[in-house]
Amino acid sequence: MQRERREGRTLNHRIDPRITRTTQAFEQAIVDLAAQRPVSQITIAELADRAGVTRATFYNRYSTPLDLLIQVLYADLERGHRLEEERRAQGGYSARALLRLATTEVADHVERFMAVYRHAIEDPADSGVYAALVRHFSDYALGFMARGHHPGLPDANREVIAQFMAHGFAGAIRAWLNDPSVTKDDLVDASVASAPAWWAVDADSTDTSDRP
Incomplete structure:
Protein backbone atom coordinates (compact mmCIF):
# COMPACT_ATOMS: atom_id res chain seq x y z
CA MET A 1 0.00 0.00 0.00
CA GLN A 2 2.78 2.43 0.91
CA ARG A 3 4.51 1.61 -2.36
CA GLU A 4 1.29 2.39 -4.27
CA ARG A 5 0.96 5.72 -2.46
CA ARG A 6 4.55 6.60 -3.30
CA GLU A 7 3.97 5.68 -6.92
CA GLY A 8 0.79 7.78 -6.92
CA ARG A 9 2.63 10.80 -5.55
CA THR A 10 5.38 10.31 -8.13
CA LEU A 11 2.79 10.16 -10.90
CA ASN A 12 1.14 13.36 -9.65
CA HIS A 13 4.50 15.12 -9.66
CA ARG A 14 5.03 13.99 -13.24
CA ILE A 15 1.61 15.23 -14.31
CA ASP A 16 1.70 18.58 -12.52
CA PRO A 17 4.15 20.28 -14.91
CA ARG A 18 1.96 19.26 -17.86
CA ILE A 19 -1.14 20.60 -16.15
CA THR A 20 0.69 23.85 -15.44
CA ARG A 21 1.84 24.18 -19.05
CA THR A 22 -1.68 23.53 -20.34
CA THR A 23 -3.12 26.12 -17.98
CA GLN A 24 -0.54 28.68 -19.03
CA ALA A 25 -1.19 27.90 -22.70
CA PHE A 26 -4.92 28.49 -22.26
CA GLU A 27 -4.36 31.71 -20.32
CA GLN A 28 -1.96 33.10 -22.90
CA ALA A 29 -4.27 32.08 -25.74
CA ILE A 30 -7.33 33.82 -24.28
CA VAL A 31 -5.38 37.00 -23.56
CA ASP A 32 -3.93 37.05 -27.09
CA LEU A 33 -7.30 36.47 -28.75
CA ALA A 34 -9.27 38.82 -26.47
CA ALA A 35 -6.77 41.56 -27.28
CA GLN A 36 -7.65 41.14 -30.96
CA ARG A 37 -11.44 41.06 -30.74
CA PRO A 38 -14.28 40.82 -28.20
CA VAL A 39 -14.29 37.61 -26.18
CA SER A 40 -17.91 36.99 -27.26
CA GLN A 41 -16.53 36.35 -30.77
CA ILE A 42 -13.91 33.81 -29.67
CA THR A 43 -14.79 30.16 -30.23
CA ILE A 44 -13.64 27.29 -28.08
CA ALA A 45 -12.29 25.56 -31.17
CA GLU A 46 -9.88 28.38 -32.04
CA LEU A 47 -8.98 28.87 -28.38
CA ALA A 48 -8.06 25.20 -28.03
CA ASP A 49 -6.17 25.32 -31.34
CA ARG A 50 -4.23 28.38 -30.21
CA ALA A 51 -3.34 26.68 -26.93
CA GLY A 52 -2.33 23.50 -28.77
CA VAL A 53 -4.83 21.23 -27.01
CA THR A 54 -8.18 19.61 -27.72
CA ARG A 55 -11.62 21.10 -27.10
CA ALA A 56 -12.26 18.29 -24.62
CA THR A 57 -9.34 19.55 -22.56
CA PHE A 58 -10.92 22.99 -22.47
CA TYR A 59 -14.30 21.62 -21.34
CA ASN A 60 -12.58 19.66 -18.58
CA ARG A 61 -11.37 22.95 -17.09
CA TYR A 62 -13.63 25.81 -18.11
CA SER A 63 -17.18 26.55 -19.22
CA THR A 64 -16.72 29.40 -21.70
Missing part, protein backbone atom coordinates in the same frame (compact mmCIF):
# COMPACT_ATOMS: atom_id res chain seq x y z
CA PRO A 65 -13.94 31.64 -23.04
CA LEU A 66 -15.40 34.43 -20.89
CA ASP A 67 -14.97 32.33 -17.73
CA LEU A 68 -11.35 31.70 -18.62
CA LEU A 69 -10.69 35.37 -19.37
CA ILE A 70 -12.25 36.51 -16.09
CA GLN A 71 -10.15 33.96 -14.24
CA VAL A 72 -6.99 35.42 -15.79
CA LEU A 73 -8.01 39.00 -15.02
CA TYR A 74 -8.97 38.17 -11.43
CA ALA A 75 -5.67 36.38 -10.84
CA ASP A 76 -3.76 39.45 -11.99
CA LEU A 77 -5.86 41.75 -9.80
CA GLU A 78 -5.31 39.47 -6.81
CA ARG A 79 -1.54 39.76 -7.22
CA GLY A 80 -1.90 43.48 -6.72
CA HIS A 81 -4.09 42.97 -3.66
CA ARG A 82 -1.54 40.61 -2.12
CA LEU A 83 1.10 43.27 -2.57
CA GLU A 84 -1.20 45.72 -0.80
CA GLU A 85 -1.62 43.30 2.10
CA GLU A 86 2.13 42.89 2.35
CA ARG A 87 2.54 46.64 2.59
CA ARG A 88 -0.20 46.84 5.19
CA ALA A 89 1.47 44.11 7.25
CA GLN A 90 4.87 45.79 7.02
CA GLY A 91 3.48 49.04 8.37
CA GLY A 92 4.91 52.51 7.79
CA TYR A 93 2.24 53.52 5.26
CA SER A 94 -0.61 55.92 5.91
CA ALA A 95 -4.10 54.88 4.85
CA ARG A 96 -4.05 57.47 2.07
CA ALA A 97 -0.69 56.26 0.79
CA LEU A 98 -2.02 52.69 0.73
CA LEU A 99 -5.08 53.89 -1.16
CA ARG A 100 -2.97 55.57 -3.82
CA LEU A 101 -0.69 52.55 -4.19
CA ALA A 102 -3.64 50.17 -4.43
CA THR A 103 -5.37 52.37 -7.00
CA THR A 104 -2.17 52.55 -9.03
CA GLU A 105 -1.89 48.75 -8.95
CA VAL A 106 -5.37 48.47 -10.46
CA ALA A 107 -4.53 51.09 -13.08
CA ASP A 108 -1.39 49.12 -13.95
CA HIS A 109 -3.52 45.98 -14.30
CA VAL A 110 -5.91 47.71 -16.69
CA GLU A 111 -2.96 49.03 -18.67
CA ARG A 112 -1.51 45.51 -18.98
CA PHE A 113 -4.83 44.30 -20.43
CA MET A 114 -5.74 47.56 -22.16
CA ALA A 115 -6.74 45.98 -25.48
CA VAL A 116 -8.90 43.39 -23.72
CA TYR A 117 -10.79 45.98 -21.70
CA ARG A 118 -11.26 48.30 -24.67
CA HIS A 119 -12.95 45.51 -26.65
CA ALA A 120 -15.08 44.60 -23.65
CA ILE A 121 -16.30 48.14 -23.13
CA GLU A 122 -16.92 48.90 -26.81
CA ASP A 123 -18.91 45.73 -27.56
CA PRO A 124 -22.33 45.41 -25.83
CA ALA A 125 -22.07 41.62 -26.13
CA ASP A 126 -19.07 41.66 -23.81
CA SER A 127 -20.73 43.22 -20.79
CA GLY A 128 -19.58 40.17 -18.80
CA VAL A 129 -16.04 41.49 -18.54
CA TYR A 130 -17.16 44.87 -17.19
CA ALA A 131 -19.65 43.19 -14.86
CA ALA A 132 -16.88 40.97 -13.52
CA LEU A 133 -14.73 44.03 -12.86
CA VAL A 134 -17.56 45.65 -10.89
CA ARG A 135 -18.12 42.42 -8.96
CA HIS A 136 -14.45 42.21 -8.09
CA PHE A 137 -14.36 45.79 -6.79
CA SER A 138 -17.56 45.20 -4.82
CA ASP A 139 -16.09 42.11 -3.14
CA TYR A 140 -12.92 44.05 -2.39
CA ALA A 141 -14.89 46.92 -0.83
CA LEU A 142 -16.85 44.52 1.37
CA GLY A 143 -13.63 42.90 2.50
CA PHE A 144 -12.10 46.27 3.25
CA MET A 145 -15.06 47.37 5.36
CA ALA A 146 -15.05 44.08 7.26
CA ARG A 147 -11.35 44.38 8.06
CA GLY A 148 -10.67 46.44 11.16
CA HIS A 149 -12.23 49.69 12.34
CA HIS A 150 -12.81 52.57 9.94
CA PRO A 151 -13.64 55.88 11.63
CA GLY A 152 -16.48 57.61 9.81
CA LEU A 153 -17.80 54.50 8.06
CA PRO A 154 -21.54 55.18 7.78
CA ASP A 155 -24.05 52.97 9.53
CA ALA A 156 -25.70 51.88 6.30
CA ASN A 157 -26.13 48.73 4.24
CA ARG A 158 -22.63 47.64 3.31
CA GLU A 159 -23.72 45.75 0.21
CA VAL A 160 -25.15 48.98 -1.17
CA ILE A 161 -22.05 50.95 -0.16
CA ALA A 162 -19.84 48.37 -1.88
CA GLN A 163 -21.89 48.53 -5.08
CA PHE A 164 -21.75 52.32 -5.03
CA MET A 165 -17.97 52.24 -4.67
CA ALA A 166 -17.50 49.50 -7.26
CA HIS A 167 -19.60 51.10 -9.97
CA GLY A 168 -17.94 54.45 -9.34
CA PHE A 169 -14.43 53.09 -9.72
CA ALA A 170 -15.35 50.94 -12.72
CA GLY A 171 -17.00 53.99 -14.26
CA ALA A 172 -13.80 55.98 -13.76
CA ILE A 173 -11.88 53.25 -15.57
CA ARG A 174 -14.42 53.34 -18.40
CA ALA A 175 -13.94 57.12 -18.68
CA TRP A 176 -10.17 56.60 -18.91
CA LEU A 177 -10.49 53.96 -21.63
CA ASN A 178 -13.02 55.94 -23.65
CA ASP A 179 -11.13 59.25 -23.67
CA PRO A 180 -7.58 59.32 -25.09
CA SER A 181 -6.96 62.65 -23.37
CA VAL A 182 -7.37 61.04 -19.92
CA THR A 183 -4.12 59.62 -18.57
CA LYS A 184 -3.47 56.89 -16.04
CA ASP A 185 -2.34 59.55 -13.57
CA ASP A 186 -5.66 61.34 -14.14
CA LEU A 187 -7.48 58.14 -13.22
CA VAL A 188 -5.45 57.60 -10.06
CA ASP A 189 -5.68 61.25 -8.95
CA ALA A 190 -9.43 61.46 -9.53
CA SER A 191 -10.16 58.11 -7.90
CA VAL A 192 -8.13 58.91 -4.78
CA ALA A 193 -9.67 62.37 -4.55
CA SER A 194 -13.19 60.91 -4.85
CA ALA A 195 -12.71 58.19 -2.24
CA PRO A 196 -14.85 58.71 0.88
CA ALA A 197 -13.02 60.13 3.89
CA TRP A 198 -13.46 56.94 5.93
CA TRP A 199 -11.58 54.94 3.29
CA ALA A 200 -8.47 57.10 3.58
CA VAL A 201 -8.31 57.46 7.36
CA ASP A 202 -6.07 55.27 9.50
CA ALA A 203 -8.00 53.15 11.98
CA ASP A 204 -5.96 54.47 14.88
CA SER A 205 -5.51 58.03 13.67
CA THR A 206 -7.27 60.91 11.96
CA ASP A 207 -4.14 61.59 9.91
CA THR A 208 -4.83 61.41 6.16
CA SER A 209 -1.51 62.75 4.91
CA ASP A 210 0.27 61.17 1.96
CA ARG A 211 3.37 60.31 3.90
CA PRO A 212 4.45 56.68 3.44
